[in-house]
Amino acid sequence: MSIADFDILKYLANIVDILLVWFVIYKLIAVIRGTKAVQLLKGIFMILIIKFISDYFGLITLSWIMGQAITWGFLAIIIIFQPELRRALEQLGRGHLFSRTGLQEEEEEERMVEAIIKSTDYMAKRRIGALISVEKETGMSDYIETGIQLNSRISSELLINIFIPNTPLHDGAVIIQKCSVAAAACYLPLSESPFISKELGTRHRAALGISEVTDSVTIVVSEETGNVSLTKNGELYRDLTKDKLRELLQNELVTPSKTKQTTLARWSWMGRGQKNG
Known part of the structure; x- marks a missing residue:
């Protein structure tokens, strides 16, 4: 093997x-996305920036404080990020950290949506009150900790069972995280908006409240009327049909996978080509 070949291999x-x-x-960023760890990472970057500025301008005391924060920061990160690190290690142990594809994520989201629709339809017909909040980008770990953690695979049967009256978990909200039932019997913040209709109860106020502080999507089944409502971004959509x-x-x-988008685009292009022809 020549020197040139060796250099090429080293370069590759x-x-x-x-x-x-x-x-x-x-992948690590994808694991912590939507959790409190994102805000903590921003804090770490701020410390690094302050450290750099203090060194540049010769601010000795501030530089020393930031240096101590960085020195002990590794231990602090392990303690603060413990839930996220544990989840990442669990996914790595199951072989899921690097194997999830866009298509698999879409299938899980589709299954989650169908489970929610099937369970809400069942409960609405029988006037069983329910409150289901689905986490998106903004982390809901603080609210998950107020309830009973389940970390269970989502299914319509599980959601129905949780909200059956007089069962231990029926009072409160179910929070869905990463297409799994993270916890039940959770407490959500009540909206203090004066524009909410007086006929709406605590469940609707809680659904609006959580939608005002997070980007979650929350579904409510009224115990009095059996009507289904949805909240997002501080807005309430009432009396929704199944469709x-x-x-x-x-x-x-549901986030369409790139594969599906590419396929649809190809069929659309082919259709236009046939039409033009």
């Missing part, structure tokens, strides 16, 4: 090394 190895590092960083609920949930919770 460096490229692969860099790409793998970026891929690992991307309208499915449309809203599909738009808010």
Whole structure:
């Protein structure tokens, strides 16, 4: 093997090394996305920026304080990020950290939507009150900790069982995180808006309240009327039909995979070509 060939192999190895590092960083960011860890990461970046500025301008005391924060920061990160690190290690142990594809995520989201629709339809017909909140980008760990953690695979049967009257978990909200039932009997903040109709009860106020402080999508089944409502971004959509609920949930919770989008685009292009021809 010549020296030129050796240099080329070394160059390719460096490229692969860099790409793998970026891929690992991307996956780690995907794991903590939508959790409190995102805000904490912003705080860490701020400390690094302050450290750099204090060193540049010779602010000795501030630089020393930031240096201590960075020195002990590794231990603090392990303690603060413990839930996220545990989840990442669990996914790695199951082989899910790097194997999830856009199509698999879409299938899980579709299954989650169907489970919600089937359960709400069942409960609405029988006037069983329910409150289901689905986490999106903004983390809901603080609210999950107020309830009973389940970490269960989502199904319509499980959701119905939780809200059956006089059962231990029926009073409160179910929070869905990463297409799984994270916790039940959770407390959500009540909206203090003066514009809410007086005929709406605590469940609707809680649904509006959580939608005002997070980007979650929350579904409410009225115990009095059996009507189904949905809240998002501080807005309330009332008296939804099954089809309208499915449309809203599909738009808010299901992310089309790139494969599916590419396929649809190809068929659309082919259709236009045949039409023009």
